[in-house]
Amino acid sequence: MSEIEQNPALSGQSNDPSFENVWQELKWRGLVHVSTDEAELEKVLSEQSITYYCGFDPTAPSLHLGNLVQLLNMRRLQLAGHKPLGLVGGSTGLIGDPRQTAERILNTKETVAEWVGKLQAQVSRFLSFEGENAARMVNNLDWTANLSAIDFLREVGKYFRVGTMIKKETVAARLNSDEGISYTEFSYQVLQGYDYLQLHKLYGCTLQTGGSDQWGNLTSGTDLIRKVEGKSAYAYGTPLITNSDGTKFGKSEGNAIWLDAEMCSPYTFYQFWLNTADADVAARLKIFTFLSREEIEKLEQETADRPFARKGQKELAYLVTSLVHGVDATEKVIAASAALFGQGELSDLDEATLRAATEELHSTKVDGLDLDIVSVLxxxxxxxxxxxxRRTVGEGGAYINNVKYSDLDAVVSRDDLLHGRYLLVRRGKKNLAVVEVA
Incomplete structure (x- = not known):
């Protein structure tokens, strides 16, 4: 059984009857910010099955929430009958696309190769590799590794005009900054354009998707295909997502929300979505879930009518965490959240989930065992x-691992430790802390 089949959250709906075609659905979900010939692209997507691609560079060992937008975008197109190519850039990852702020640090070839494997595994989880429109994974190192600099300049570079290249938004911003831009990063758009040309030749690819901040790179490919092959190719860019209060989306406490469970635990991931502002719930449901328009509009109304119930946030958190980490991990997270406040068994939680659920609590390490309840508090x-x-114990407000302690002389022993190390201490209903026994 494929991962798509194992994860019902990825099954989606291939033909929501409230939309005439997939392009109209993409627009309703807020996934189209800019595109090449829109009317023609809508017609092509409606009348035939095309091959499309989206690229991901291994500039880190994991993808993040910004990449998740593209992964789910790819899945929507596949559900509509189109054929995806998931590109992980073994060669472009050695260069790095230009950022608005400063030059990227170049990673070693060994590091990039390792990260390629990790990202390929992540991308693969969101696509189906079976059926008539089965996905295919590709690596641009395959067509650039043996390409000499002279051949590259003669066969590709001659089609690019410097005047056009320096007008690209990110390049222009860097040229006008104190940092400037190296020739290495300046040439990135040529490499990405070459990727599109190669995928067009090898697989008949006619559509590239990506973030709108990549628009200059996307159109470098459509232009190159037109000049070299004399054929039309398409591209569209998704909007950069911001919160309703104007802050950046996709970060928690200033840190990126990664898709790798080792870099961002399922518990932290779930809590990020649970903390979505009411004003952002509907937009997040459109982009990050496969719920139908009717289902989303119902949740939107429920959130407006009964915001305290947080129905929209709970559904959002459950569905997106299930998409990324699976249903079982999501159920564990929900159980952990309940168990922290006495609504479940802490002993049922595995150590990783327990640690993730308590990582933001005050934590203290102590030596030795046989601590009395007063000393633990x-x-x-x-x-x-x-x-x-003593007052807390006397008033019935002292809990260790959700067990009430009313006896001032009660002693906590090794048998009481969770996973042989931890005590979850609670005073009253909501004051929590962790004591780790060495």
């Missing part, structure tokens, strides 16, 4: 003194 920081801890 003080060590945890939930009570400032032993007298305050």
């Amino acid at each position: 003080v060590a945890s920081g939930l009570s400032k003194s032993k007298s305050e801890a």
